[in-house]
Amino acid sequence: xxxxxxxxxxxxxxxxxxxxxxxxxxxxxxxxxxxxxxxxxxxxxxxxxxxxxxxxxxxxxxxxxxxxxxxxxxxxxxxxxxxxxxxxxxxxxxxxxxxxxxxxxxxxxxxxxxxxxxxxxxxxxxxxxxxxxxxxxxxxxx
Amino acid sequence: xxxxxxxxxxxxxxxxxxxxxxxxxxxxxxxxxxxxxxxxxxxxxxxxxxxxxxxxxxxxxxxxxxxxxxxxxxxxxxxxxxxxxxxxxxxxxxxxxxxxxxxxxxxxxxxxxxxxxxxxxxxxxxxxxxxxxxxxxxxxxxxxxxxxxxxxxxxxxxxxxxxxxxxxxxxxxxxxxxxxxxxxxxxxxxxxxxxxxxxxxxxxxxxxxxxxxxxxxxxxxxxxxxxxxxxxxxxxxxxxxxxxxxxxxxxxxxxxxxxxxxxxxxxxxxxxxxxxxxxxxxxxxxxxxxxxxxxxxxxxxxxxxxxxxxxxxxxxxxxxxxxxxxxxxxxxxxxxxxxxxxxxxxxxxxxxxxxxxxxxxxxxxxxxxxxxxxxxxxxxxxxxxxxxxxxxxxxxxxxxxxxxxxxxxxxxxxxxxxxxxxxxxxxxxxxxxxxxxxxxxxxxxxxxxxxxxxxxxxxxxxxxxxxxxxxxxxxxxxxxxxxxxxxxxxxxxxxxxxxxxxxxxxxxxxx
Numbered sequence: 001x002x003x004x005x006x007x008x009x010x011x012x013x014x015x016x017x018x019x020x021x022x023x024x025x026x027x028x029x030x031x032x033x034x035x036x037x038x039x040x041x042x043x044x045x046x047x048x049x050x051x052x053x054x055x056x057x058x059x060x061x062x063x064x065x066x067x068x069x070x071x072x073x074x075x076x077x078x079x080x081x082x083x084x085x086x087x088x089x090x091x092x093x094x095x096x097x098x099x100x101x102x103x104x105x106x107x108x109x110x111x112x113x114x115x116x117x118x119x120x121x122x123x124x125x126x127x128x129x130x131x132x133x134x135x136x137x138x139x140x141x142x
Numbered sequence: 143x144x145x146x147x148x149x150x151x152x153x154x155x156x157x158x159x160x161x162x163x164x165x166x167x168x169x170x171x172x173x174x175x176x177x178x179x180x181x182x183x184x185x186x187x188x189x190x191x192x193x194x195x196x197x198x199x200x201x202x203x204x205x206x207x208x209x210x211x212x213x214x215x216x217x218x219x220x221x222x223x224x225x226x227x228x229x230x231x232x233x234x235x236x237x238x239x240x241x242x243x244x245x246x247x248x249x250x251x252x253x254x255x256x257x258x259x260x261x262x263x264x265x266x267x268x269x270x271x272x273x274x275x276x277x278x279x280x281x282x283x284x285x286x287x288x289x290x291x292x293x294x295x296x297x298x299x300x301x302x303x304x305x306x307x308x309x310x311x312x313x314x315x316x317x318x319x320x321x322x323x324x325x326x327x328x329x330x331x332x333x334x335x336x337x338x339x340x341x342x343x344x345x346x347x348x349x350x351x352x353x354x355x356x357x358x359x360x361x362x363x364x365x366x367x368x369x370x371x372x373x374x375x376x377x378x379x380x381x382x383x384x385x386x387x388x389x390x391x392x393x394x395x396x397x398x399x400x401x402x403x404x405x406x407x408x409x410x411x412x413x414x415x416x417x418x419x420x421x422x423x424x425x426x427x428x429x430x431x432x433x434x435x436x437x438x439x440x441x442x443x444x445x446x447x448x449x450x451x452x453x454x455x456x457x458x459x460x461x462x463x464x465x466x467x468x469x470x471x472x473x474x475x476x477x478x479x480x481x482x483x484x485x486x487x488x489x490x491x492x493x494x495x496x497x498x499x500x501x502x503x504x505x506x507x508x509x510x511x512x513x514x515x516x517x518x519x520x521x522x523x524x525x526x527x528x529x530x531x532x533x534x535x536x537x538x539x540x541x542x543x544x545x546x547x548x549x550x551x552x553x554x555x556x557x558x559x560x561x562x563x564x565x566x567x568x569x570x571x572x573x574x575x576x577x578x579x580x581x582x583x584x585x586x587x588x589x590x591x592x593x594x595x596x597x598x599x600x601x602x603x604x605x606x607x608x609x610x611x612x613x614x615x616x617x618x619x620x621x622x623x624x625x626x627x628x629x630x631x632x633x634x635x636x637x638x639x640x641x642x643x644x645x646x647x648x649x650x651x652x653x
Contacts, residue, residue: 012202013184013199013203039307043204046293047307050297087280088285100289104289106290
């Protein structure tokens with residue numbers, strides 16, 4: 001069973017919000033270590049909980065806004081992402097899930113990171129983000 | 143002397159892409175305008191694509207109702223293919239759709255509606271301290287418990303659909319996966335645990351006891367019967383809301399619509415409505431009237447107040463157009479949501495409408511006594527799983543008992559034609575109207591529940607359902623309109639698929 005999950009988030013129908021989906025497409029065609037699973041997490045928000053439980057390390061890949069410069073990527077810890085959480089709504093996403101995770105995870109908490117990219121990306125930037133996501137998935141916190 | 147003001151009120155915490163403008167007179171709403179603030183456009187994405195592409199694309203427009211969109215898309219194609227589904231395909235499709243309802247109804251109630259009771263607005267309420275303990279956002283003990291429990295029921299979709307997330311297991315003619323007996327038994331086990339949890343913590347009683355509540359008087363007696371029923375989420379909702387006077391707010395037009403849902407397999411122990419054809423009845427009730435048979439040809443969408451190219455009156459979805467026209471137009475147009483109407487009337491849809499259309503004795507009696515208020519609306523949502531869980535158990539057992547029966551009826555390549563798929567989503571009536579021409583999608587129109595409930599004005603200038611429901615609402619503090627939030631949230635607005643496809647922001651709660 002894979003011990004690490006790379007969960008790509010976003011909406012592939014919305015330019016700028018499709019970063020995670022494009023990284024997923026890129027990784028799906030690549031050689032992936034046996035202990036790593038890749039998921040297209042879409043817009044599933046709180047329902048991603050089941051994909052997180054039981055893993056040692058989880059790397060989310062998503063677009064970010066207002067975190068770094070346009071075109072740049074960033075690695076945030078789970079705690080940093082959780083700090084963005086508001087209350088639950090239909091649009092509640094990763095921050096809400098990570099904020100609640102210590103209280104609702106049915107297994108030991110995994111190491112969690114978000115690899116995020118600011119703004120719309122061209123294809124080379126998507127490939128670079130996919131490579132960075134795999135580095136984090138394999139080696140952990142940079 | 144009365145004072146009139148018009149203000150946009152901060153309801154981002156209800157739904158990020160919803161703006162409400164109200165006109166107040168002496169701190170009471172006398173007019174309201176609901177605006178969906180982002181363009182949806184996925185209907186236009188579908189035009190020109192392959193005939194089956196709606197099965198893959200539409201489930202991805204919403205992270206919450208993906209199975210419901212899949213069901214509507216599949217039903218529309220079933221109709222074009224003129225195929226009769228095998229009983230097990232009907233059962234499997236139904237169970238997965240009902241899983242989505244059972245999860246959504248409880249989450250919406252405990253994670254979205256009830257947390258309003260824990261805000262400092264209610265600090266003088268006698269149940270305030272308990273509300274904070276139970277429902278405070280990100281911390282309330284009931285909120286945590288609901289997140290823990292509602293994650294498990296979703297596993298049934300993963301098992302029966304063969305994939306989760308982004309399942310596309312419903313296809314014209316049935317489903318693409320045949321679950322083995324071991325997986326069906328696993329689903330039965332998950333469902334049994336969910337039912338036990340729902341009975342113990344949400345209802346505070348057995349499903350059978352709840353089913354015996356047949357009138358407003360029965361409900362009062364049930365509430366006073368024992369501590370378990372008072373302390374469950376349903377009991378707490380009733381006690382807190384009545385004390386706060388919420389049963390007097392959020393009336394609306396009083397027109398109700400249900401498309402009907404959950405077709406019954408030919409050979410089943412589950413009994414339903416609509417002459418035994420569906421578990422959830424279809425129909426329309428005009429204010430104070432009897433249930434009329436539903437006729438989808440009477441659905442029309444207006445754009446007089448919507449940011450789309452104008453046409454006269456309303457258009458049936460088979461003739462529908464989605465041509466963005468983002469003009470200020472002297473303020474007449476104010477929403478990206480169209481205005482669906484049934485027989486020319488706005489109509490509330492959702493769990494309460496389903497119960498009224500079906501002639502449910504409890505909810506018809508509550509409607510007669512108190513009108514269609516926000517408490518009754520929320521009560522209908524929180525107790526809907528009680529109407530679904532027994533049928534789900536029966537259908538899973540029937541599938542397990544008939545493992546050799548088919549789940550798919552062969553369908554030849556789709557011919558050109560038109561079809562519609564109508565279902566009851568968690569938030570109410572959802573319809574997909576599809577036209578296939580030369581093997582490709584020539585037209586795809588989706589009318590969502592929130593388009594019905596949150597519609598702007600129509601060609602005749604009639605308000606949408608929750609615009610109307612806001613009329614008369616007192617607002618003590620225009621900068622913190624908790625009362626208006628209750629009204630809107632009782633409809634469970636989901637602008638995600640009504641107006642666009644991006645997740646909303648997570649604006650922190652102010653109050």
